[in-house]
Amino acid sequence: MLPTRKILSLALLLVGGLFLNAEILSAQRVENLPAWTQTASACSPDDAAISKYALFDADFSFNSFRISDIGKNGAPIPIVVRCNVLNPLDKGNPVWNSMYVGYQDPDGTGLKYEVFVRLKRLSRTTGGVSTIATFSSDSISNTARSEGLVTFSHNFDFVKNEYFVEIAIARTDTLANPVVYMVRLEQSF
Numbered sequence: 001m002l003p004t005r006k007i008l009s010l011a012l013l014l015v016g017g018l019f020l021n022a023e024i025l026s027a028q029r030v031e032n033l034p035a036w037t038q039t040a041s042a043c044s045p046d047d048a049a050i051s052k053y054a055l056f057d058a059d060f061s062f063n064s065f066r067i068s069d070i071g072k073n074g075a076p077i078p079i080v081v082r083c084n085v086l087n088p089l090d091k092g093n094p095v096w097n098s099m100y101v102g103y104q105d106p107d108g109t110g111l112k113y114e115v116f117v118r119l120k121r122l123s124r125t126t127g128g129v130s131t132i133a134t135f136s137s138d139s140i141s142n143t144a145r146s147e148g149l150v151t152f153s154h155n156f157d158f159v160k161n162e163y164f165v166e167i168a169i170a171r172t173d174t175l176a177n178p179v180v181y182m183v184r185l186e187q188s189f
Contacts, residue, residue, distance in 0.1 A: 032186045032187045032188065032189070033088075033186075034088040034089055034094050034186075035088070035096075035184060035185060035186035036085055036086065036088055036094070036096070036184065036185045036186075037182065037183070037184040037185075038083045038085075038165065038182065038183050038184075039058035039181065039182050040058060040059065040060035040081065040083075040102075040167055040180040040181050040182060040183065041055040041056070041057065041058050041059060041060055041181075042058075042083070043060065043081035043082055043083035043165075043167060044081060044082055044083075045079070045080070045081045046079065046080040046081065046082065048077075048079065048080070049079035049080055049081065051066065052066040052068075052079050053079050053081070057181075058102075058181040058182060059179050059180070059181050060081050060167060060169070060179065060180050060181070061169065061177045061178065061179045061180075062079065062169065062171055062174075062177055062178070064174065065174060066174075067171050067172060067173060067174060068170040068171055068172060070172075076114070076170040076171065076172050077170065078114065078116065078168035078169055078170035079168070079169060079170070080166060080167065080168045081166075081167050082164050082165065082166050082167070083164060083165045083167070083183060084162075084163075084164050085119075085162075085163035085164055085165060085185065087156075087158040093155070093156040093157055093158055094156055094185075094187075095156075095187050096154075096156060096185040096186055096187050097151055097152060097153060097154075097187055097188060098149060098150070098151050098152075098185070098186055098187065098188040099117070099119050099133050099135060099149070099150050099151075099152065099165075099183065099184070099185055100147050100148070100149050100182075100183070100184040100185075100186070101115070101117045101135045101147065101148045101149075101150075101180065101182070101183055102145070102146075102147050102180065102181040102182035102183075102184075103115045103117075103137055103145070103146070103147075103148060103178070103179060103180045103181070104143070104144065104145040104146070104178065104179045105137035105138070105140070105142075105143065105178050106143055106175075106176035106177065106178060107143065107176070108137070108138075108140060108141040108142055108143045109138055109139065109140070109141050110138075111138070111172075112171060112172045112173060112175075112176075113137075113169075113170070113171045113172075113176060113177075113178040114136070114137060114138055114168075114169065114170040114171075114178060115135075115136070115137035115167075115168075115169050115178050115179075115180055116134065116135065116136050116137075116166075116167075116168040116169075117134070117135040117165060117166070117167050117168070117180065117183060118131050118132075118133070118134045118135075118165065118166045118168075119131070119132045119133040119134075119152070119163065119165055119185070120132065120163065120164050120165070120166055121154075121161045121162075121163055122161060122162040122163070122164065123160070123161055124160055124161060124162060125160070132152055132154045132163075133150050133151075133152035133154075134150065135148055135149075135150045137178070145179070145181075149188075151188065165183050167180045167183065
């Protein structure tokens with residue numbers, strides 16, 4: 001016969017395991033596959049960003065001492081990285097209508113720090129580039145690390161087009177740092 005303490009310990013482990021499994025099952029139901037996901041640090045920097053950007057773990061941000069150049073119109077010029085979007089399907093095209101962005105904008109709707117993420121399409125026959133969806137942190141007051149969402153309508157065609165995500169960040173001082181850490185495309189219901 002097992003002592004009472006062992007029985008209680010086993011019961012707690014069983015109950016805890018059931019809750020853990022429920023969380024895992026819940027997360028699996030929320031995830032809509034096929035999805036495309038990319039850490040921002042794995043994307044390719046634009047030439048103008050070379051001396052200004054920093055990568056740490058999944059983060060894309062400014063290095064400690066750099067800020068955006070200021071354009072002729074007085075607005076900060078962002079630094080940019082681009083991520084190639086690959087078709088996760090062997091046959092056919094994915095049905096995506098949502099772009100999730102993991103980011104932090106230290107002043108939310110303020111103008112000192114900005115995060116812009118654009119999903120773009122490149123026509124293979126003409127070379128023309130068009131924007132499918134745009135996420136802007138300046139429309140959201142949250143200043144903590146979080147996940148933003150923008151929905152869109154587009155019929156993906158990886159035979160006729162190539163796709164990429166352009167991540168742009170800007171800052172006017174070195175007191176804080178805007179960050180993007182991931183982008184995800186999936187179908188939301």
